[in-house]
Amino acid sequence: MxxxxxxxxxxxxxxxxxxxxxxxxxxxxxxxxxxxxxxxxHETTQRQDKAKHVAVKMLKGIVPALCGESWSGEDRSVRELTEPGYYPVGEGFMDHVENARVNETEGYVSQGESTWVLYHGSPADEFVFLIELWLNYAVDEGVISRDLADGLLSDAKSMKQGTDKTDQRIVELLAIDMQKGERSTPG
Incomplete structure (x- = not known):
């Protein structure tokens, strides 16, 4: 070559x-x-990385894609990012082979430029339905037991309604618990 x-x-x-x-x-x-x-x-890092991957794959295209930089600011602005459609110019060639999203209000760009995509903002009933489908699939595939699935669904409901956790973070926490095969305390 x-x-x-x-x-x-x-x-x-x-x-x-x-x-x-x-x-x-x-x-x-x-x-x-x-x-x-x-x-x-480390096993903990592997679980966290896998949980982040699962959350993005599950929520992408279903839950609003918010600007992470705006969300993490003092006023917690909810700024939705555009659909992917921009190729930022980076150093070298082929740095950005995927389209980036843009926060048109504040000018932030995803794909490692100045912000990240945060999936959050689905209505509670739609979110719980999505989680229920996922957990039922995991039970059907033999990944987790029915008891664990029921407990995780309860945790998802309580986190969605009783905390300020994002949809993405809730899915990450559930995915970590699924990998460990036991529930953590939601909160």
């Missing part, structure tokens, strides 16, 4: 690495960084 000036050769094995989304062997992932530094990818 030919190389371009200033770039390392990319082998066929590099093209298909799970942490390599556009073919460059220099792309770092959490797992490869831990491995390169001689550290371990």
């Amino acid at each position: 030919s190389t371009h000036t200033g770039m390392a050769a990319v082998t066929d094995a590099d093209k298909h690495r799970r942490d390599n989304w556009h073919g460059s062997p220099e792309v770092e992932s959490v797992a490869s960084k831990h491995a390169d530094e001689g550290g371990e990818y």
Whole structure:
């Protein structure tokens, strides 16, 4: 395979690495960084990363995509991001192969530029229905027991109604509990 000036050769094995989304062997992932530094990818970190992934996959396209930077500010502004449609200019080539979202009011851009996407704001009944579908699927697949699913559904309802946790955070907490096979105390 030919190389371009200033770039390392990319082998066929590099093209298909799970942490390599556009073919460059220099792309770092959490797992490869831990491995390169001689550290371990701790079980707690694995659970948290998986929980974040599950939450985004579950809520994307269903729950409003809010501007994380605006939400985390002092006034907790609720600013919805646009649909993906912008390619920010980064250093090098192919830095942004996915469309970014924009907070048109304050100018923040997702995809690691100046904000992040926060999934939050679904009506309680729709959110509980989504969680119930997910938990029933997990029971049907043998991932969790019916008792655990019932407990997690109760936790989801109480967190949605009684806390200021975002929809995304609630799903993350439930996913962590599912992986551990036991309930944590909601709150």
